[in-house]
Amino acid sequence: MWCIAQIPDTVKLESSAKVTAILKIDQGYTVDYTTPHGRYQATTRYLIGADGANSIVRKAIYPKHRIRTYLSIQEWYQVSDSRPFYASIFDPEATDCYSWALYKNDYLLFGGAYPQTGARQRFENQKQKLIDHGYPLQHPIKRQACLVLRPEKLSDIVTGKDNAYLIGEAAGWVSPS
Structure with missing residues (x-):
């Protein structure tokens, strides 16, 4: 909750959204998502993936990258x-x-x-x-x-490129518990 409280009022928060597609464009990225109210698209200059081991953000920016x-x-x-x-x-x-x-x-x-x-x-x-x-x-x-x-080598860890960043398990970092 503390993290969410730090989000400035200029940022639109969608707490029950599911990202369905990400596309790299000249200005940054378009993000297609659904909520209980419908389908939407947002444009952003920066993209941060903190979406876990099955990261859609990682798959979008590193489509050929494979990790166990x-x-x-x-x-x-x-x-x-x-x-x-x-x-x-x-x-x-x-x-x-x-x-x-x-x-x-x-x-x-x-x-x-x-x-x-x-x-x-x-x-x-x-x-x-x-x-x-x-x-x-x-x-x-x-x-x-x-x-x-289950990373095997350092190159399994990917932290981002082109104003898209990955953190936590989305990047390949593994928690010991």
Whole structure:
């Protein structure tokens, strides 16, 4: 909310919009988007992509750039013990990335990033290993999943060009959690 409060009154804010197309023009970019009220087009001199691993902005300014994309799966478990705890789990049978377990308030979270092919089975197999080691992962109350980037080399990170800029996962930066 603080960030949104910093936007000057001269900027039109569309909080429930979905970008459908971006086109480079001489003056900058046109951005086609939809809202619950219809379809619109805006023109801008600068474009900033902070739209995550599946960034439409990155795809528009780097159409041939490819980066490995994994599926992150995380489950939440109600627990009575929530001591400060964080575990990074490296299991090459499950993924060449890593997984995590951590306490957050009254929950234990377990998740990981897996190659998309067979991701769910890899997650379940790894979870069973942790259950066998005493982790209380039998009864999830919530499951979340999203695409995450898995850069292999520095050139996988792209931060922008031609007055279009990428930040966060849109650029290829990966959060460790």
